[in-house]
Amino acid sequence: MxxxxxxxxxxxxxxxxxxxxxxxxxxxxxxxxxxxxxxxxxxxxxxxxxxxxxxxxxxxxxxxxxxxxxxxxxxxxxxxxxxxxxxxxxxxxxxxxxxxxxxxxxxxxxxxxxxxxxxxxxxxxxxxxxxxxxxxxxxxxxxxxxxxxxxxxxxxxxxxxxxxxxxxxxxxxxxxxxxxxxxxxxxxxxxxxxxxxxxxxxxxxxxxxxxxxxxxxxxxxxxxxxxxxxxxxxxxxxxxxxxxxxxxxxxxxxxLNPLWLLATRFTSFLVMAVLLIWDSVKYSATIFYYYTEWTFTLVTIYFALASVVSAHGCWHNLKPEHEAEADYLRRDLEESMSSKTATFKGKETWGSMKLQSRYAEEEFLQRAGFWGYLMQIIYQICGGAVIITDIVFWCVIVPFLSIAHLKLSPLMGCMHTLNIAFLLVDTALNNLPFPWFRMAYFVLWSCAYIIFLWIARACGLSWWPYPFLELDIPWAPLWYFFLAVFHIPCYLLYVLIVRAKHKILAKLFQDAFLRP
Missing domain, CATH: 3.40.50.720 (NAD(P)-binding Rossmann-like Domain)
Incomplete structure (x- = not known):
């Protein structure tokens, strides 16, 4: 200028x-x-x-x-x-x-x-x-x-x-x-x-x-x-x-209106819960041997918990002023989390931003408590999990693998489409952060699934839900290593989606987005 x-x-x-x-x-x-x-x-x-x-x-x-x-x-x-x-x-x-x-x-x-x-x-x-x-x-x-x-x-x-x-x-x-x-x-x-x-x-x-x-x-x-x-x-x-x-x-x-977020979350929860129940009734509880069902269940749990948190935030937002002295400044509960919604220039500014984000997250933990913090972690696990699930399903299982224990059906395709679709809509409306270090929870989630399969095999399960997870094949160590590394680009892809959202909204609502 x-x-x-x-x-x-x-x-x-x-x-x-x-x-x-x-x-x-x-x-x-x-x-x-x-x-x-x-x-x-x-x-x-x-x-x-x-x-x-x-x-x-x-x-x-x-x-x-x-x-x-x-x-x-x-x-x-x-x-x-x-x-x-x-x-x-x-x-x-x-x-x-x-x-x-x-x-x-x-x-x-x-x-x-x-x-x-x-x-x-x-x-x-x-x-x-x-x-x-x-x-x-x-x-x-x-x-x-x-x-x-x-x-x-x-x-x-x-x-x-x-x-x-x-x-x-x-x-x-x-x-x-x-x-x-x-x-x-x-x-x-x-x-x-x-x-x-x-x-x-x-x-x-x-x-x-x-x-x-x-x-x-x-x-x-x-x-x-x-x-x-x-x-x-x-x-x-x-x-x-x-x-x-x-x-x-x-x-x-x-x-941003928190009622829109509440409505979309509750609708997402109802649809996914119905599909999950339908799937379990049609194929029995054996569906939970699949990572797909673990992910779908986790996303459903996220929307259930997020609906409760959003309802709590809307209740605070609509309370009369005399019930809480400063509640007129508050919105949805999750909005007290840190988020990088602006473009930052220079290493000094970026370092300052990370420090402020840390303090904001500590403040959120104090205010939101266990359930709010758990919702944040589950959301970040879901982001990576739906990416890896849908990539494996649409790019590996559907075109190349014959599933002997669970035939492909329109229901399965619908579930693999809706989980990421609903999560992307929620991402567009919420202001939850997506920091890199939370990838550790995503990896731990996948490790928990693998350990569950190993225990199930030790207890008598005679088949592997995914052929590439069998331990007795020559390339098993390499497959497991590849899947572990594959978590990085999957999580990175969702990080990029969140950052792209911030840039797009900043352009669409220039008057409403404050830039440093």
Whole structure:
């Protein structure tokens, strides 16, 4: 990207600019050549911020956005001091009451709406007036929220206000486009700003940990600087033809619905359970001498356990806020696992990512407990097992081997198709990691099957389910070695499938995937 300052010669106002997202935006706007007016009610913080920057370039002006007169005076101050107004970043807002709908205080509700909606309306109105009067093709940006895209991810008043704000932005866009004025909003996921920490009565590290555990994008924490960079883009001429847009910076949080995952998992479990029962009734329990049936059973167990975990996550997501203080930040239980969903450049970043993934996984083990961790391990075993099972079945058994003990049938073909099909659908929807070291569990799973066969032979089983596993053939050691090594490319293939999913989704949902 060009090294030219992206806001050179422009004048901006940032409401709520004394701390959090606003303060980071003030710094970034100033670094990119803009003259900035910090508008806030936190006078001490505002003066400290302006004192730390170039005094001729950044000024502070007290402004309570609930008072339209103060908003009008702030705009007049900026125009008088710097001669024009090019950018209005309406960032002031409050979280408001955390009470559930049954205990909702309407006075507190009105206060939240007054700041988040009426205050934004006042800033849009008076900024637009100044721009129109000066024939300035300006940019107006509002801070909305991921809560403005999905219900249940924030307190009632806050969620209502952010939905209304997105509507206000789109409505104003239609009115101001005739003057060449762009109106957009940026919607962040949860950030450990002073506002959020005060609302939850928690420290920044604790709020960030809660947000990270529920986030879709793993390996990176959303910071105020990321939102400032999004606002900088909307303020600059790089977005000259973008208006009425809600730039969601949430790492994909709002595009994923846990109910879809629950529905697909439960449907997969029912279909596979029916097929497994049908297969066992038709061919008797001897089917479990085959690795195919072991794999199919394991995938069925995974979908059963995953359905329970997803149901638990949906229950948490739908609980009233007063039942769990910070549950509005949580999603599906498995989403607290580490995942590499972005492209990382450089060895230093990659090493940092692996360290963060380790901490995220330890945190998951503490929160999810035994059953959640077991679900993760079974999923990763299934990934390698269905690949090796289907390759052997479709590429070796069907074309080359005659099965004397179990005739091929449409049922067998159906089972070998559905197990990987259902698992791929689940992979597309979930956010479970697929690290290399988990291949050890896949190998142990296959070893358990081999040991089971050896024990069965020692106890009187007179035949081998797969001819190439017979111990009395000359090439038995070589066959066993080959099958052991063959686990590596099979597991690698599923690793590549998971990584390909991340790249494809990042391209399809560019606005919703945060890149480091």
């Amino acid at each position: 060009s090294t030219k300052q992206r806001l050179e010669g422009k004048v901006a106002i940032v409401t709520g600019g004394a701390s959090g997202i606003g303060a980071e935006s003030v710094k970034l706007f100033a670094e990119n050549g803009a003259s900035v007016v910090v508008a806030d009610v936190q006078d001490e913080l505002g003066h400290q911020l302006t004192a730390s920057l170039a005094p001729h370039q950044v000024s502070y002006h007290h402004c309570d956005v609930r008072d339209e007169k103060q908003v009008e005076q702030t705009v007049a101050f900026a125009v008088h001091k710097y001669g024009r107004l090019d950018v209005m970043f309406s960032n002031a807002g409050i979280v408001g009451s955390m009470a559930g709908i049954l205990d909702l205080d309407l006075n507190a509700f009105d206060k939240t709406m007054a700041v988040n909606v009426s205050g934004a309306a006042a800033t849009i109105k008076h900024a637009a007036r100044a721009m129109v009067a000066a024939n300035t093709r300006g940019s107006i940006i509002c801070t909305a929220s991921a809560a403005g895209s999905v219900a249940g991810s924030g307190p009632h008043a806050y969620t209502t206000s952010k939905h209304a704000l997105v509507g206000l932005v789109r409505s104003a866009c239609g009115d101001l486009g005739a003057y060449g004025i762009r109106v957009n909003c940026v919607s962040p996921y949860a950030i450990a700003t002073p506002l959020t920490c005060a609302a939850l009565n928690k420290g920044a590290d604790e709020v960030e940990a809660i947000a990270n555990s529920s986030a879709n994008m793993k390996g990176i924490s959303l910071k105020a600087t990321h939102i400032a960079e999004a606002a900088l883009f909307l303020a600059s001429d790089e977005s000259v033809y973008i208006s009425g847009h809600d730039l969601v910076v949430d790492g994909g949080f709002t595009v």
